[in-house]
Amino acid sequence: MSRAALLLLADGRFPAGGHAHSGGVEAAVAHKAVHDTPSLEAFCRGRLHTTGLTAAALAAAAAAGVDPLLLDDAADARTPVPALRAVARRLGRQMMRAARATFPSEDLELLAAARPQGAHQPIVLGLAARAAGLHPLDAAYTVAYESVGGPATAAVRLLSLDPLDASGLLARLGPETNHVAQAAADAATRALTEGLDALPSASSPLLDITGEQHATWTARLFAS
Amino acid sequence: MHLDHSQPHEHTPSISATRPDGSRRALRVGLGGPVGSGKTATVAALCRTLRDTWPIAVVTNDIYTREDAEFLRREAVLPPERITAVETGACPHTAIRDDISANLEAVEHLETTLHPLDLVLIESGGDNLTATFSKGLVDVQIFVIDVASGDDIPRKGGPGITTADLLLINKTDLAPHVGADLDTMAMDAKRQRGDLPVIFTSLTTDDGIRDVADWVTGHLAQWRTGATA
Numbered sequence: 112m113s114r115a116a117l118l119l120l121a122d123g124r125f126p127a128g129g130h131a132h133s134g135g136v137e138a139a140v141a142h143k144a145v146h147d148t149p150s151l152e153a154f155c156r157g158r159l160h161t162t163g164l165t166a167a168a169l170a171a172a173a174a175a176g177v178d179p180l181l182l183d184d185a186a187d188a189r190t191p192v193p194a195l196r197a198v199a200r201r202l203g204r205q206m207m208r209a210a211r212a213t214f215p216s217e218d219l220e221l222l223a224a225a226r227p228q229g230a231h232q233p234i235v236l237g238l239a240a241r242a243a244g245l246h247p248l249d250a251a252y253t254v255a256y257e258s259v260g261g262p263a264t265a266a267v268r269l270l271s272l273d274p275l276d277a278s279g280l281l282a283r284l285g286p287e288t289n290h291v292a293q294a295a296a297d298a299a300t301r302a303l304t305e306g307l308d309a310l311p312s313a314s315s316p317l318l319d320i321t322g323e324q325h326a327t328w329t330a331r332l333f334a335s
Numbered sequence: 336m337h338l339d340h341s342q343p344h345e346h347t348p349s350i351s352a353t354r355p356d357g358s359r360r361a362l363r364v365g366l367g368g369p370v371g372s373g374k375t376a377t378v379a380a381l382c383r384t385l386r387d388t389w390p391i392a393v394v395t396n397d398i399y400t401r402e403d404a405e406f407l408r409r410e411a412v413l414p415p416e417r418i419t420a421v422e423t424g425a426c427p428h429t430a431i432r433d434d435i436s437a438n439l440e441a442v443e444h445l446e447t448t449l450h451p452l453d454l455v456l457i458e459s460g461g462d463n464l465t466a467t468f469s470k471g472l473v474d475v476q477i478f479v480i481d482v483a484s485g486d487d488i489p490r491k492g493g494p495g496i497t498t499a500d501l502l503l504i505n506k507t508d509l510a511p512h513v514g515a516d517l518d519t520m521a522m523d524a525k526r527q528r529g530d531l532p533v534i535f536t537s538l539t540t541d542d543g544i545r546d547v548a549d550w551v552t553g554h555l556a557q558w559r560t561g562a563t564a
Contacts, residue, residue, distance in 0.1 A: 129434075131423055208439065268425040331422065332424060333425075
């Protein structure tokens with residue numbers, strides 16, 4: 112595998128639109144659920160083990176060669192609210208643009224043609240990882256890390272938190288991130304033989320509810 | 336991995352000057368500059384002046400609210416479906432320079448739904464003097480400053496002042512009230528920009544946008560004939 116490609120794909124500066132999304136933390140800040148470093152850490156931990164795990168497994172399965180269109184349906188089934196489905200597809204379109212320019216592959220072209228309005232972002236990322244010669248576990252790591260890295264960065268901007276505290280928080284979540292990425296990759300391996308039901312379907316109802324509400328705000332910094 | 340692949344579907348790289356059907360896509364003009372310098376007013380005035388001649392759409396990048404998009408809709412400078420707002424995650428310069436994907440999405444959506452479009456205006460959220468548009472997003476860019484924010488701004492320079500295809504120095508009607516020296520601003524701008532154009536505007540006067548509209552029209556005409564804008 113190409114470790115350099117993994118770093119490129121996982122870099123927050125990879126131009127795939129993620130910078131404008133808070134992973135639900137903007138709504139959580141508004142509800143005072145996240146207000147300091149410990150509450151941000153709790154939020155990130157919760158997100159990692161729910162939507163983070165689910166999305167990481169979808170990415171790993173795509174990287175492992177599971178049919179991306181079936182995975183796209185599975186992602187819809189695991190994303191109950193319309194607002195977050197729309198976000199996932201919008202980010203999927205943006206990831207597709209970046210991935211096609213960075214790691215061109217026939218798989219990406221086929222998915223782009225089949226889903227012109229965008230596939231769920233983790234699936235596109237998984238195919239990008241596959242095109243870059245990365246393993247399913249790498250794709251899972253990328254998504255699991257972003258599931259906490261995104262909200263942590265957004266919270267720094269929203270709450271003027273010390274960025275060093277945010278980095279420390281992400282480091283403390285490292286062992287759990289490792290665990291989630293491995294569990295996601297294992298599930299993806301099982302999905303190859305057992306079918307898509309082997310993929311996790313953890314979700315966070317509160318993130319779903321506040322995500323739907325956030326989409327209706329007229330004043331906000333982040334798109335989600 | 337093969338890097339010379341064609342781009343048969345959606346999501347084509349932004350730099351392509353043509354649509355998938357081979358026709359020339361809309362000219363994309365970026366408008367950037369500090370908060371309150373008059374970017375939205377400039378966009379509104381351009382729309383009013385050019386909308387009867389060219390099919391236009393607008394993308395706004397508000398920092399916090401959808402205020403700029405709402406203003407343009409309220410002023411009815413264009414029908415509402417021709418105005419789209421993009422969120423920037425507290426970083427307007429990232430959305431127009433470092434990661435332009437959300438803006439490209441918005442532009443392409445407008446081009447698809449409002450085909451044919453000749454001109455797309457992309458307004459940045461108010462930012463600092465270093466905020467410039469990526470060449471992957473716009474074909475030409477206008478940087479808007481105003482005399483009331485200090486007549487030393489052209490002297491300070493920065494990528495917006497020095498490299499924009501057009502520098503607008505707005506609100507000249509306020510110059511006597513704030514003690515701004517327009518001659519000094521013009522000299523400093525000339526020193527920073529060499530031969531790149533500078534236009535002084537006052538949008539409170541009738542047709543104060545005329546010179547800017549002519550500049551845009553000139554680029555549009557060039558663009559449509561296939562010359563480099």
